[in-house]
Amino acid sequence: MQAVSVSAKLTKREAELLDKLTREYGFISKSEAIRSAVRLYLNLLELRPRDRLRTLQLINELIAPSGRTSGELIEETHREDDEL
Amino acid sequence: MEPSVLVKLFKREPNTGKMIDVVGAIDEGRDWYGCTSRWSLLEVARALKKDEKPRELIELDLRELRRHKITLIEVTKTILLDAEQMLISHNLYASDAVHLSTFRLARRQRRLDAMLTDDQHLRRFEGILTALTLDQVSP
Numbered sequence: 001m002q003a004v005s006v007s008a009k010l011t012k013r014e015a016e017l018l019d020k021l022t023r024e025y026g027f028i029s030k031s032e033a034i035r036s037a038v039r040l041y042l043n044l045l046e047l048r049p050r051d052r053l054r055t056l057q058l059i060n061e062l063i064a065p066s067g068r069t070s071g072e073l074i075e076e077t078h079r080e081d082d083e084l
Numbered sequence: 085m086e087p088s089v090l091v092k093l094f095k096r097e098p099n100t101g102k103m104i105d106v107v108g109a110i111d112e113g114r115d116w117y118g119c120t121s122r123w124s125l126l127e128v129a130r131a132l133k134k135d136e137k138p139r140e141l142i143e144l145d146l147r148e149l150r151r152h153k154i155t156l157i158e159v160t161k162t163i164l165l166d167a168e169q170m171l172i173s174h175n176l177y178a179s180d181a182v183h184l185s186t187f188r189l190a191r192r193q194r195r196l197d198a199m200l201t202d203d204q205h206l207r208r209f210e211g212i213l214t215a216l217t218l219d220q221v222s223p
Contacts, residue, residue, distance in 0.1 A: 050108045060094040064137045070091035073131035078177040
């Protein structure tokens with residue numbers, strides 16, 4: 001298997017989080033943790049469209065749940081536009 | 085499609101599953117064609133920001149929207165001039181005027197049946213607009 005090396009710059013907070021999660025999840029190195037994250041991300045983007053949308057919807061709700069409906073959010077956005 | 089139904093794709097609330105099916109039907113070209121104003125992407129981004137989604141997630145959501153076969157209609161000078169007239173004649177938000185004008189002008193050319201909306205106040209414009217909610221469609 002031919003491998004390609006990719007470098008990435010992380011913020012201090014991201015680097016600390018990567019360090020912590022690498023230890024907590026028992027990855028052999030930070031590179032291995034990043035490889036695993038990239039593979040998972042690519043798998044998500046390769047899902048069939050409907051499955052991808054369902055997964056993304058779940059991720060959105062888990063990462064930032066809110067009680068406001070899409071209608072309310074758009075209504076607020078419209079009001080802001082008018083106030084400008 | 086009006087932006088509130090597009091935001092539904094990234095929320096869990098009534099009819100979100102149906103909205104995913106609508107986009108699926110558009111992707112598969114099964115008697116469905118979907119378009120929205122390019123302006124909608126800005127409104128979706130702002131709504132997600134107001135919903136406190138992190139930056140990376142908003143970027144991913146917008147990339148996802150662009151990946152589907154939803155046609156983005158440019159905000160042209162003709163649309164803006166028509167929207168200006170709508171604003172003068174009716175009591176509505178500037179953004180709604182852009183969406184209504186986009187629909188009116190694209191309707192004949194693209195043979196649109198209706199505007200898919202979750203926005204209750206747009207349903208006041210029944211004479212100008214044929215509006216459908218997700219409750220009324222079966223993708």
